[in-house]
Amino acid sequence: MSSSPAVKLIAFFGSPYAHRAEAALCLKGVPYELLLEDLLRTKSDLLLQHNPVHKKVPVLLHGDRTVCESLVIAEYVDEAFDGPPLLPTDPYDRAVARFWADFIENKLTKPFFMAHWVEGEAREGFEKEGLELLALLEAQLKGNKFFGGDRPGYLDIAASMLGPWRSVVEEVTGVTVAKEEEHPSLCQWARDYSSNEALRPCIPDRDRLLAYFTKNKEMYRAGVRAMLQQ
Amino acid sequence: MAADLRPEVVLLDFWVSPFGQRCRIALAEKGVPYEYREEDLLNKGDLLLRSNPVHKKIPVLLHAGRPVCESLAIVQYVDEAWPDAAPPLLPRDDDPYARAQARFWADYIDKKIYDCQTRLWKLKGDAQEQAKKDLIEVLETLEAELAGKPYFGGDNFGFVDVALVPFTSWFPTYEKLGGFSVEKCCPKIVAWAKLCRERESVAMALTDPDKVYEFVQFLQSKFGVKQ
Numbered sequence: 001m002s003s004s005p006a007v008k009l010i011a012f013f014g015s016p017y018a019h020r021a022e023a024a025l026c027l028k029g030v031p032y033e034l035l036l037e038d039l040l041r042t043k044s045d046l047l048l049q050h051n052p053v054h055k056k057v058p059v060l061l062h063g064d065r066t067v068c069e070s071l072v073i074a075e076y077v078d079e080a081f082d083g084p085p086l087l088p089t090d091p092y093d094r095a096v097a098r099f100w101a102d103f104i105e106n107k108l109t110k111p112f113f114m115a116h117w118v119e120g121e122a123r124e125g126f127e128k129e130g131l132e133l134l135a136l137l138e139a140q141l142k143g144n145k146f147f148g149g150d151r152p153g154y155l156d157i158a159a160s161m162l163g164p165w166r167s168v169v170e171e172v173t174g175v176t177v178a179k180e181e182e183h184p185s186l187c188q189w190a191r192d193y194s195s196n197e198a199l200r201p202c203i204p205d206r207d208r209l210l211a212y213f214t215k216n217k218e219m220y221r222a223g224v225r226a227m228l229q230q
Numbered sequence: 231m232a233a234d235l236r237p238e239v240v241l242l243d244f245w246v247s248p249f250g251q252r253c254r255i256a257l258a259e260k261g262v263p264y265e266y267r268e269e270d271l272l273n274k275g276d277l278l279l280r281s282n283p284v285h286k287k288i289p290v291l292l293h294a295g296r297p298v299c300e301s302l303a304i305v306q307y308v309d310e311a312w313p314d315a316a317p318p319l320l321p322r323d324d325d326p327y328a329r330a331q332a333r334f335w336a337d338y339i340d341k342k343i344y345d346c347q348t349r350l351w352k353l354k355g356d357a358q359e360q361a362k363k364d365l366i367e368v369l370e371t372l373e374a375e376l377a378g379k380p381y382f383g384g385d386n387f388g389f390v391d392v393a394l395v396p397f398t399s400w401f402p403t404y405e406k407l408g409g410f411s412v413e414k415c416c417p418k419i420v421a422w423a424k425l426c427r428e429r430e431s432v433a434m435a436l437t438d439p440d441k442v443y444e445f446v447q448f449l450q451s452k453f454g455v456k457q
Contacts, residue, residue: 065327065330067334072330072333072334073330075329075333076327076329076330079323079329080326080327091310092296092298092307092311094306095306095310096298098302098303098306099300099303107285136284
């Protein structure tokens, strides 16, 4: 019996997108090797060679296959390996999960995180929008521990930024948008996500993540100011 | 075959929408009968607002009353909910890598084309020039990916072809707005577009390019863009 080809993941510490790919691998029970990019140096040849289109992490290397884009990687991991399913099996439920992942990606993430980073008058607008959108997502928990039900799945992976990263961004910026009293389900979800046994190997060390964001705080603020001027 | 109690399928759509057209093509390829409903986007109806409260946008597929939103989610749903209706739009289950590649390119098309084309008609001067450059770069990337294959999926018309082909009706509009020739920069894409248009599903769904241009001119006047 031939052994399965090696799985490697090009990532960098602190990337919520790379985390999604790791989360998929951990939940599926697939061993992998992490190849960490050093953001202080220029992007590695390996990364540029394997993701010429976007030049970004994460990039999954599976034998001689290359898969890019975190949610595409998540679906690939679900389909290429045996293990607990990440997506539901029913076509309608799958369509719903894909819809909400797209929602997180294209609608919720920007205003929600801008509401933490933006300073001054503009913050209020982002907060209002972010909260409205967050409520829509939170409703999808439907009383379950995870979006996937009893255990995390594809949509939990897609939402992972709202867990460990949200907590750290709140501390670094001093801004809390998703308050415990108003969003108890989401806040509990975040705690359950971060403490889930299967995800343990890939949940970023909080102190290290905090240090990373603290160190890069001005860079994020500058980036946000530039975005607002466009 | 036993009597097939097909639940009702309804597509809420807008005539010129490339996203809606993706769904029409998918349904036609799978031979799924459905009711097409034209939505008035300036005066959105109850059914649309109830079925897609999050985005309030078309397309929306209603299958036995249950809504599916987002065009690529709809196309995948059509593929998965009617699995025995040939042809499969995504590569088969036993080829997860081919499926991943299809999803990657469909995602790329989604991230890039609509944004570039919108900037192309909405903006002027340097910003419009940048939009044109970006659009050409996207088309060239897709040209390279198509390479010598008849379709993006290889020998068979599939997911990526469905994702991109509605935008081909916009090529003459790109050319008029940007002052360039799509055929000159991307001859393979143009040849691929012709091949796709030979399929009835595509021919029926795509808007006449002249009508697309008229529509864009209407949008430009509506948004006060100097023509």
